[in-house]
Amino acid sequence: MAVLAYASAVISTLFRLLAYIFLRVIPARLGPKALPALYVLHLSSLALLPADESAPPRPATHKNGNGISSKDEINETKPLPAIPAQRSHIDTVKTLLLSIPSPIKALTAANILINTILLLLVVDLVLEPYLDDAKDVIFTRVGAVYPDSARIVIRYPHENSTDGALVIVLWRQITLYGDPVWTSGPTVNLTQENDWVSTAVLDSLWPSTDYEYALGDAEGNKLPYPPNPIHFHTFPDPRLSTGSHFRFLATSCVTTNFPYKPFNGRRIKGFDLLADYLWPSRTVTQAGVNSVSDALNETDSSANSRSALDKFLPDNLAPPAEFLMFLGDFIYADVPFYFGDNAEHYRRLYRRNYQSESFRKVYENLPIFHAYDDHEIINNYMGAGNDSKLPFASADDAFKLYNANSNYNPAEPGQHYYHFRFSDTAFFVLDTRRYRSDVTEQDDAASRTMLGDKQLAALYEWLGKVNNTATFKFIVSSVPFTSLWQHDAQVDSWAAYPSEKLSLLNALHSVPNVIIISGDRHEFAAIKFNGEGQGHTILEVSTSPLSMFYIPFFRTLKSTSDGTVNTIKEAKTVVGGEEVTSLVEDELPQEEVVKYIAEGNYKWSSFEVDTRDPEHPVVKLEVVIDGFPAYSLEIIGRPVELKVSSALGSVVPNGFLNILDKIGLNPISWF
Structure with missing residues (x-):
């Protein structure tokens, strides 16, 4: 049965090593299958061990002609030295680190507890992405940025709405001279079918300019999120x-x-x-x-x-x-x-x-x-x-x-x-x-x-x-x-x-x-x-x-x-x-x-x-x-002689060009 004791220690040590690798080095796909199997195998090996399998061997005794054992004679003439407490502590640490089976039930229980905690941590890492579905997350961010526009992603769940919900992008230019009035921008319809996510395009902007935006409801009232406006800078x-x-x-x-x-x-x-x-x-x-x-x-x-x-x-x-x-x-x-x-x-x-x-x-x-x-x-x-x-x-x-x-x-x-x-x-x-x-x-x-x-x-x-x-x-x-x-x-x-x-x-x-x-x-x-x-x-x-x-x-x-x-x-x-x-x-x-x-x-x-x-x-x-x-x-880099347009029309936002066109002016024809 000594072989079984050593096998139990090897299985437990391997489990701990692989658990550490899985949790801290690489979360390989083999981990969720191999680690529970090793855990069960270790418990099974402990169950097969006799209760005193790991007890230290008893000193051999031999009877002499007077019926007194040699051990008793030795004890009478020269008492055995007590085992130092330090040695006992070292053995305990070795038993816990190497998961060596022990006749001391508390040490065996401690080893099982360590492995159980490690298994629970593995289960947490594996299952948390499934259990924590994050369905209530609200967010917005800026995606692609152009000289005259920007794309904005919005997620604002409205679980009580079956037809979706309208969210308006409120925006304004950032200036150092007071706070300009918020302008109502594009409206997006958020639906459960699309996981309450949509992308809006904010246009008619100026190049190389700072802007900020907030979110509003269908009536244009600011929503609680984001608590502070989101800033971006046009290209x-x-x-x-x-x-x-x-x-x-x-x-x-x-x-x-x-x-x-x-x-x-x-x-x-x-x-x-x-x-x-x-x-x-x-x-x-x-x-x-x-x-x-x-x-x-x-x-x-x-x-x-x-x-x-x-x-x-x-x-x-x-x-x-x-x-x-x-x-x-x-x-x-x-x-x-x-x-x-x-x-x-x-x-x-x-x-x-x-x-x-x-x-x-x-x-x-x-x-x-x-x-x-x-x-x-x-x-x-x-x-x-x-x-x-x-x-x-x-x-x-x-x-x-x-x-x-x-x-x-x-x-x-x-x-x-x-x-x-x-x-x-x-x-x-x-x-x-x-x-x-x-x-x-x-x-x-x-x-x-x-x-x-x-x-x-x-x-x-x-x-x-x-x-x-x-x-x-x-x-x-x-x-x-x-x-x-x-x-x-x-x-x-x-x-x-x-x-x-x-x-x-x-x-x-x-x-x-x-x-x-x-x-x-x-x-x-x-x-x-x-x-x-x-x-x-x-x-x-x-x-x-x-x-x-x-x-x-x-x-x-x-x-x-x-x-x-x-x-x-x-x-x-x-x-x-x-x-x-x-x-x-x-x-x-x-x-x-x-x-x-x-x-x-x-x-x-x-x-x-x-x-x-x-x-x-x-x-x-x-x-x-x-x-x-x-x-x-x-x-x-190497110098590159760039072929670019220097026409004034190239720096005017499309929205402004459209306004000029509506009043009968075509600035493109000026150049």
Whole structure:
């Protein structure tokens, strides 16, 4: 039976180790099945043990000729030393740590209690997303922002209404000269069928201007939420050739309460850290201002109000963030447990995130634009252009309601890929899931597609348009573009689509100042793509997770690719006192790692774009891990002679142009 005792200890120790990994390292889908089985197996092994199985062996006794045992003789002549109390404590600790069966019932009970508590914590992590449906969550946020309009998401449940409820967006421009009157904007009809969510478009705005909005009922009376107006800043007109200086952030992969802590079911620590990073009181204090409200000269504004705050900040501080690019895995529909293919299951997970006060601190103060990845659907999803493939319909329903409908207008109706601009910087956001070929069904790698024909054509068309109309071009891919990540990334990233990737890469090398942004891997890496000949270098910045697991002691990123290219670069030398430029050929890896940081549960990248000097455009990258700056890189761009319109009509909002047209004036004809 000693074997059974050791087996019981091994089973219990394994249970505890796996429980810790599941709760604090990675919430793998195997956990909800394996951990209860190990728990039951441990209890069963204890039940099979005799009551005195773990008692220490008794000293052997031998009778002598007088009938007195040798033990008694020893006790009479030389008493046995007492066992030190310290040794007893050590044995107790070992018994509890290693879950060793003990004849002492209290220790056995304590071991069972420890394992039971661990199992309950596992059950809490698994079931809380199902039990906490967040049906009463109320929220609003800003999505896509244009020079003359903005998209606004609203969720305001009215459970007592069967026909829905009308909510009006009340808005006004923020000024330093009194409070302007609220203007009634668009009206949305919130219905239970759409989970009480809708998106409104607020238009007739001016470029580069601060606004705020509130919500009202059908009569125009302010609703209790939001308690304070929500602020946003319209984008500058991209047709002005004045350069830009702005900042945005990028990250992906988020779930509530991981690494797990008891009684923290709604917390998303990554968003807490991000809020502290974006709006720290110490930053304003360093600028010589006591508080954000002082900086805003007692206006009803926030740190996100640009024109009022910027003048108080010294030049060496980064400008306020304009938006957050969230690159996918906003929910984990299948981790740690998949509750099934139905719309309510997916909607519940979105509601829980918006219910989080951690996330609320960010989305009420910063516009967010979304891409989606596999965990909004199911792990490693490959749609192959077939929207009837399960569980796409249920997943897409929730993604559109909560995230996609507030993105920019898609390049094609009904799609999730889109592009937009901020001044002279252009962005194209890819859909890398809906149209990718199923690698398990298509053996010929040369014929596989990641984007599908229409999306690929739209991307090439966009590249042609922004080549000479934008200084920096950002391509947003939910999965890494590089092929340096190994193991499952060889199937789930662009590495599995080599022909399409190579074709696209050749096109990108012909366009200056291309930066690829990606996520998904739960690690950070900056990757450089070297071009053949005099092709432009491309940089990829891959950052994740915002608030999820990373795996210690397990690295899968190669430092360089096996393939090489022959590059030709300009080299300047001084000959006879004169600077001479010559061309130098060099063989370099096609892909190589610039920086790799695997550690950290909470990661994001900040991109500060500065094109005010057209001869020296630059992007300053700052990577933040677990709340602290971990890496920075200055990306020097090439000058681009932009072809833009300087007509006065380009800076006048469409609403004002319509007014002029109604009174018989056509300003466009003036130029």
